[in-house]
Amino acid sequence: MTTLAKKYPSPSSNNFDLPDQQWVLSVIEILAGLWGHLRPAKKIREEPLDGLILTILSQNTNDKNRDQAYKLLKSRFSQWSDVLKATHDEIAAAIRPAGLSNIKASRIKETLKIIANRFGNCSLKQLRKMKKEDIIEFLSSLPGVGPKTLACVLLFDLGIPAFPVDTHVSRICKRIGWVHPQRSPREIQEIMELTVPENLYWSAHLDLISHGRNICMARKPKCEVCPLNEHNLCLFASGGKVNDR
Template sequence: MDALPRRLEIAVQRFEEHQGVKRWPGPSDPLDSLMLTLLSQNTNDKLRDQAYEQLRRRFASWDEVLAAPGDEVQKAIKGAGLSHQKAARMQDILVWIRERFGRLNLDSLSGMDDDAVIGLLTARKGIGIKTAAVVLMVALGRDLCPVDTHVHRLAQRLGWVPPGLSAEKTFWALRPHVPSGEGYNLHMNLLQFGRTICLARKPQCAVCFLYTECLYPDKAVRKAEMEGRI
C-alpha cells in the first residue's frame, strides 16, 4: 500500500479510537448549506451560526434576502464579521442562482456528480472549492473531505502533503486517497483534532495520539515543554 493511503487509514482508526465515529446526520437543503458556509469565512462556528440564525429570523426566505437592501442584510449578519463583503457576495450569488436555475433552489445538484457540482459552483466568484465540497458533503452526503484551515494545517503537519501546498491543491491531492466512505468522518474528526490538540499555536504534542505519525519539526520540543523537561 502506498504511504498516503496507509497514513490516512491509520488516522481514521486513531480518530475513531480516541474521538469516536462521526456519522453524517442526513440530507439538508443545499442552498441553506451554501449560504451558511459563505458566512463561515474568516469567523468561528459560534459567530457564524448566530449570524445565520439572525438572518433567517429577519428574512423569511432567500427571495426576501435577495430583494432586501444590502445594508439590511449586513445588519442581520454583522456578528459574523466582514458583513459588507459577505452580504454583497450572498446577494450576488443568489442573483446567479435564480438566473441559472430559474428559482432560488439548488435541489438539482443532487442529480449531478461531484466534479460537475464543484465545477459549476466554483465558476462563480466567491465560491471556492472548500465551500463547494462542504455543500456536497453536508447537504448531499457525498464522500468528500473538504479542506479548511484546520484540515490544511494538519495535512501538512502529518506529512500527507508537501509543505507550502495550497488548500485547494491539498483537497485534490487527498481526494483519491481518502478511505471509501470515510470523507465525513475524517473531516469532522480532523476539525475536532485541530481545535483541541493540534492547535495552530502551541499544539498539544504531549497528549497527541498521532504523535508517532507526525512530521511536525517542533513536536519533540513542544512535548518536552508540556512535560516540564525544558
C-alpha cells in the same frame, strides 16, 4: 525508522507523491477513537442552498459567529427570495456577527441572483439532478465559492464525495507529514481524496477539525497529550521520523 519527509517533491512540481495509505488510515482510526464523528444516517439538508449560505458565512470566522449570523438572517427573512429582495445594508446588518458583513452580504445577494436566474427560484434542489462535473462548474462560478466551500456543499448538502480542507485540516496534514508544507488547500484536497476511502471523508474531515481545535492548534500544539505522538505517527512531534508500517 523511516524518514518520510524526503519523499515529497518540490511544491513547484506538477506531480506529487501520495502519503502511505496505511499511515493515513492509522491516524484516521486513532482520531476516530478520540473524537468519534460518525456520519449520521440522514444528515443531508433538504435545501442545499441553506448549506451554501451557511458556508459563505463561515469564511474567516468561527462556528459560533457563523451560526449566530445564520440564525439572525433566517429570523429576519423567512425565505431566500426575501433575502434577494432585501437591500445590501439590510443583509449586512443581519449577518454582522459573522464578520466581513459587507463582503459576505454582496456575495450572498449576487449568489441568490445567479441562482434565481439559472433555476427560476432561490433553490439549489435541482443540483441533485445534475452530473457532478456540472454541479462543480456551476458552484465554482458563484462569488466567494472556493475549493473548501465547494467541497462542503458537495459533501454535507448534496451527499457527493468530497474532502473539504479548512485551515485545521491543512495544518494537520502538513504537520503529520502527509503533504509538502507549501501545498495549497486545493492540492491537499486532491491528495486526501486520492488516499482516503470515500466512506471516511465525512468522519475524517470532522475528526481532523476537532483535533486541530483541541490539540494540534496553530499556536502551542499539545504534542505531549496527542495520541499520534504516542504512536510515533507525526513528523512534527517526532522530529521528522515515524514508525515503519
